[in-house]
Every structure is written in C-alpha cells, then in structure tokens.
Amino acid sequence: MPKSTLKLSNQVTELSILDVDGNADAALEPQIDNDELLKLYRFMVLTRVLDERMIRMQRQGKLGTFAPCRGQEATQIGYIQPIQKDDWVVPSYRAPGAQIWRGWSIAQVLLFWNGYELGARPPEGVNDLPIAIPVGSHPILATGIGMGMNLRNEKNVVLTAFGDGATSEGDVLEAFNFAGVYGAPVVFICENNQYAISLPRAKQTRAETIAQKAIAFGYDGVKVDGNDILAMIVATQAAVDKARDGGGPTLIEAYTYRMEMHTTADDPKKYRSDEEVREWEKKCPILRFEKYLMNKGVLNQASIQDTRKNVEQEVRRGVEEFEKLCVPQPEKIFDYTFATITPELQEQKDEFLSSIGVNDNQPVH
Numbered sequence: 001m002p003k004s005t006l007k008l009s010n011q012v013t014e015l016s017i018l019d020v021d022g023n024a025d026a027a028l029e030p031q032i033d034n035d036e037l038l039k040l041y042r043f044m045v046l047t048r049v050l051d052e053r054m055i056r057m058q059r060q061g062k063l064g065t066f067a068p069c070r071g072q073e074a075t076q077i078g079y080i081q082p083i084q085k086d087d088w089v090v091p092s093y094r095a096p097g098a099q100i101w102r103g104w105s106i107a108q109v110l111l112f113w114n115g116y117e118l119g120a121r122p123p124e125g126v127n128d129l130p131i132a133i134p135v136g137s138h139p140i141l142a143t144g145i146g147m148g149m150n151l152r153n154e155k156n157v158v159l160t161a162f163g164d165g166a167t168s169e170g171d172v173l174e175a176f177n178f179a180g181v182y183g184a185p186v187v188f189i190c191e192n193n194q195y196a197i198s199l200p201r202a203k204q205t206r207a208e209t210i211a212q213k214a215i216a217f218g219y220d221g222v223k224v225d226g227n228d229i230l231a232m233i234v235a236t237q238a239a240v241d242k243a244r245d246g247g248g249p250t251l252i253e254a255y256t257y258r259m260e261m262h263t264t265a266d267d268p269k270k271y272r273s274d275e276e277v278r279e280w281e282k283k284c285p286i287l288r289f290e291k292y293l294m295n296k297g298v299l300n301q302a303s304i305q306d307t308r309k310n311v312e313q314e315v316r317r318g319v320e321e322f323e324k325l326c327v328p329q330p331e332k333i334f335d336y337t338f339a340t341i342t343p344e345l346q347e348q349k350d351e352f353l354s355s356i357g358v359n360d361n362q363p364v365h
C-alpha cells in the first residue's frame with residue numbers, strides 16, 4: 001500500500017478584510033448599509049466606554065471583580081451581529097457589548113458583577129443563557145440546545161463564545177464532538193485573546209491554531225482577525241447560514257488580544273511585556289473601523305466626538321439605574337439554593353438574620 005498524505009474533506013481557512021489602516025479588501029468586503037455600520041461602531045465604542053467606567057467603579061469599591069474586554073470589541077460585536085432574535089446565545093463572561101446588543105441592560109451587566117441574581121436573569125424574549133464563570137462549562141450547553149433545535153425541526157442556531165484557555169477543558173472537547181456527531185447548528189467562537197490569566201496561548205496547546213481543532217471533529221475551522229469587525233461578521237454569517245441550512249457546526253477562532261488585566265484582581269505586568277501590549281495597541285479594532293468609516297464618508301471627527309458623548313451619557317444612565325437597584329440583600333443567598341428552602345437552610349437563614357438584627361424575611365438594607 002503506498003504511503004500518502006490523507007486528503008481530508010474539512011479545512012481551516014484564514015480571514016481578514018480590513019488592514020490596520022482601515023482599507024478593505026474589495027473582493028471580501030460585505031455590503032452593510034450605513035445605518036448598520038454606524039450601529040456597529042456605536043456598540044464598539046459603548047463596549048469600550050463601559051469597560052473604562054467599570055474599571056474605575058471597581059477601583060472605587062462600587063463594583064466587584066470583573067473581566068475587562070478592551071481590545072476585544074470587534075470580536076464580540078462582529079460575532080453577535082449575524083445572530084437573529086430567535087437564535088440562542090450561550091455567552092462568554094468577557095463580552096458585555098454582545099450582551100447589550102442582545103437586549104440586556106447596562107444595569108444588569110453591572111448587577112451581575114456585584115453578585116445580584118437580577119444580573120443573571122435574561123430579559124424577557126432574549127434567548128440567552130446567563131454568564132458561566134466555571135471555564136469551559138457552557139459550550140456543552142450550547143451543543144445541547146443545538147441538538148434540541150434539530151429534534152424540534154427548528155431553523156434557529158446557537159452561538160457560544162469562550163476563551164483559548166477553555167479549549168483545554170474536557171467539556172469543551174465533548175461539546176465540539178457531540179455538535180459534529182449530531183450536526184447541531186452551533187457556532188463556536190473561541191476568543192483567542194492570547195492568554196488564560198497568565199498562561200500564554202503557546203503553553204495552552206501545541207496546535208498551530210485553535211481553528212484546526214475543528215478538523216478532528218469533522219467540520220471546518222476558520223481563523224479570523226478578531227480585531228477586524230468586517231471579517232468577524234463575514235465569518236460568523238457564513239457559519240450561521242451553514243448551520244441554519246442543516247450544515248452543522250463551525251469553529252471560529254477570533255485572533256485578538258486582551259489589552260487589560262485578566263480580571264481586576266490580576267496584574268498583567270507580571271507575565272507580559274509593555275512592548276507586546278504596545279504592538280497590539282497599534283491594531284486597535286475601534287481605530288481601524290473608524291478609519292474605514294471615515295474613508296467611506298460615513299463618519300467624521302464631529303460624529304466621532306458625538307458618538308463618544310452620546311455613549312458616555314448612556315453609560316451614566318445605566319450606572320444610575322444600577323445604583324438604584326443595588327440594594328444589598330445577603331439573605332438571598334439562602335433563597336436561591338433550592339426552589340423550596342429546606343428546614344436546615346431556613347434555620348441557618350433565621351440565625352443569620354438574627355445575627356444582623358433582622359427577625360423576619362424583610363430585605364436587609
């Protein structure tokens with residue numbers, strides 16, 4: 001038997017459309033109308049402004065630890081744009097812009113990071129799961145939802161996003177495999193931001209790309225420039241269309257960079273150089289899209305300033321709403337453990353309430 005290299009039917013493609021100066025590859029440029037382009041831009045700026053505000057709030061003791069996303073705006077707004085209302089999203093914990101695009105309020109995003117259950121409750125009519133903090137625990141839920149869609153003959157798709165570190169979790173590999181075996185309509189987005197806390201991508205896997213892992217599960221992988229919103233939209237739209245048409249899953253690796261600390265409890269200077277960060281600063285996804293929109297005549301200096309001001313106001317309103325809802329209710333920890341509280345837990349709850357001088361089930365203010 002002769003020796004040969006196997007020709008596999010699945011492949012890994014690489015995609016970028018905008019260069020760092022905002023010039024688009026004409027053959028690949030998607031046709032998006034001006035209103036939608038401006039909406040995309042506004043959401044990227046909103047994501048950035050909210051992130052900056054959240055860091056300040058955390059430093060002032062007004063917000064708990066959270067995972068900043070500066071640098072990953074094109075990735076998250078790009079992958080969420082092709083998703084329709086009836087589709088499902090099983091989100092990453094580092095994508096508040098995508099959540100807000102889906103219909104979550106700014107106040108809810110903030111409440112989540114202060115430990116309020118309301119921050120984990122999807123708004124009425126929003127087909128999203130809450131954020132999962134255990135790394136890699138959620139893509140398997142997306143696969144299950146996708147399998148359910150097939151059983152019900154639904155034409156919807158499910159998108160899930162997770163980090164490069166998550167791809168080392170067994171559950172994620174099971175999610176990849178079951179989605180392939182059952183032809184589930186899942187779009188897997190790996191936000192490869194180069195680090196899992198302090199662990200660089202090179203120590204996460206020996207594979208040259210994350211995208212190529214799809215091949216082993218029997219479907220295509222795409223490595224996309226995650227700082228290029230047009231490429232993210234095109235790649236995700238193709239994966240969504242394929243899934244909706246019964247073509248099964250796709251794995252998209254969004255190649256990007258986490259510009260900030262892993263969470264507000266981390267100091268990235270301990271494990272990466274300023275020089276490396278400066279190199280990625282030049283690839284800023286917002287500046288790149290801004291240049292593209294200015295070249296097209298869709299944006300100018302005045303509208304850039306207006307967008308920023310407008311978004312700052314929206315964030316301010318969100319923070320005010322959050323502050324009103326932020327009423328500490330520590331006894332709630334007992335209420336959310338079981339549908340009906342057990343006698344033992346009720347005893348503990350009573351003991352806790354009396355220890356803080358409250359004798360009934362009134363909220364603790």
Ligand SMILES: Cc1ncc(C[n+]2csc(CCOP(=O)(O)OP(=O)(O)O)c2C)c(N)n1
Binds near residue numbers: 094134165167
């Ligand atoms: C099961 C589990 N193990 C460990 C942790 C602690 N932890 C939180 S985030 C993180 C790194 C995740 O990196 P990655 O998947 O690349 O996503 P990123 O945070 O970079 O977006 C770890 C180890 C956790 N939350 N859950």
